[in-house]
Amino acid sequence: DAGITQSPRYKITETGRQVTLMCHQTWSHSYMFWYRQDLGHGLRLIYYSAAADITDKGEVPDGYVVSRSKTENFPLTLESATRSQTSVYFCASSEAGTANQPQHFGDGTRLSIL
C-alpha cells in the first residue's frame, strides 16, 4: 500500500546504545522530516531532507544522525542514546516545497530509553 511507514512501532533500549528508527515512503516525495513529540512541547523538528543526499538540521538535532541515500528512505540514528531522548518520533514527507503542500505523517515510533 502507498504511504509512509515507520519501524519499529515500539522500542526499548538502554542508555549508551545505538538505535536506528526507519522511515519509508512510497510517494517519491522530495522532502522528508523527523520530529519528536513530547508533552508540553508539541512537535519539534530534528532533521529534514530536501532530496537524496541533502539533509539539514532542525530545531533539536543534537544527539541524532540522519542519512538519505535513497529518496524513499530516511533513517534516524541515535548514536549513544540518553534518557532525554525518550519520546515518540514521527517521520513525515511532502512533495517539492510550496506552501500549499501538506506533510504526511507515519504512525510514529515510541522509544523508551532506560
Place this chain on the structure above:
Amino acid sequence: GNSVTQMEGPVTLSEEAFLTINCTYTATGYPSLFWYVQYPGEGLQLLLKATKADDKGSNKGFEATYRKETTSFHLEKGSVQVSDSAVYFCALYSSASKIIFGSGTRLSIRP
C-alpha cells in the same frame, strides 16, 4: 521568529456541543496556516488549511478562517461527536517545506 500559540487543553465537551479551539500566530508575511488532527495511536493528519488572508478552510464539519487583523486561525465545529476526540494542532508554513506546530490541544467528547 515564526511561532504558533494555541489554547491549552484538555478541553472536555458533551456530544453536540459547539467547539472553538483558539490559535494565534506570529509570522513574517502571510504564511499558509493548517490544522492537523492526531487520533490515539496515530500520526498527524491534515484537517484543513488556508493559504491567504480571509480564506476559510473546512473539512468534516470543522472550519477555520485566516484572520490577518487578529493573526488568528481559530478552529470551530458546530456540533461535535465522540469520534472527534483527538489532539488538534495549529500550524504554519515556515520555509523550505518546514511547518511550525503549536503545542496541541487535547479534545475529549462525552457521549
